[in-house]
Amino acid sequence: MQEFLNWTVETIREDKLLSPWLEEKKFEWAPLVSKNITNILDKSYSVLIITDKERDWFLNYILSNINSSKLNRPFLPFYDFSSFFKNLDHIKSEDDISNIKDMLQISFPNGYCFWYIGKSQDNRSTLAKITKSSFLWIFDEERQGSLNLKSNDIALDMKLLELFRLYNKTLSAALFANINVEN
Template sequence: MQEFLNWTVDTIREDRLISPWLEEKKYEWVPLVSKSIVNILDKGCSILIITDSERDWFLKYILTNLNSHKQNRPFLPFYNFKSFYKDLDSLKTEDDISFIKDMLNISFPNGYCFWYIGKSNDVRATLPKFTKNSFLWIFDEEIQDAFNLKTTDEALDMKLLQMFRLFNKTLSAALFADINVEN
């Protein structure tokens, strides 16, 4: 079983579709991905994916590829949050958030986590940003415990695809005990 940080660096270097920029961010990437995968595989949490409206295409991409038969692994509990709550764009009060969290606690007795990809100031970011254990890919704001990106980056879409590729490979490696993400 390979150490997670070394495996991540080796994977980035060996995969011709992942650019070296991600290796430079390895110390930001590894702890966030580790926490996310532990939540899924060890704690049995379901992952509720939310994106800002500009990244709806990416949400579809993730859901199409994550549990594809091509992965040759069991399906994992990733869901589009909009399938549970359609009015995400109209969240306004703490009561709204409280009601949603109550619903999710009933629906997911083993727990749930949010995976948010998008602008920090988007209304859709509200729930994930203030929920414990969220996996955040945040744009245009430096937030602790988040992978921070800039919307002004010309290569943003390519970087998102590369990050997903690495995350998906990490899921498989952890699931099949090739790596221990807790170390």
């Protein structure tokens, strides 16, 4: 079983579709992904994906590819959060948040985490940012415990696709015990 950080660097260098900029993010990436994959594989968490409006295309891309039969792995519990709660843009109060959390605790007794991709100041980020177990790909804010990107980066869409490719490869490697994400 290969050590996670070394595997990540090796994968970035060997995969022709991944760019060297990812290697610069390795220390930001490794603990974030480790926590997320441990929650999924060891704690049986479900992943509720939320994006800002501009990244709705990316949400669809993730959901179309995360459980592809081409991956030859079991399907994993990734869901579009808006399929559970349509009024995400209209969360106004702590009561709204409390009611949503109650619903999710009933729906996901093993636990859940949010995967948020988008601008930090977007209203859709609220739930994810206040939930400890969230997997955050935040734009335009330097936030500890998240992957920090810039929304004005002209290569942002390509970077998101590369990050997803690396994440999906990491999921498979952890699932098939090729790496230990806890180390």
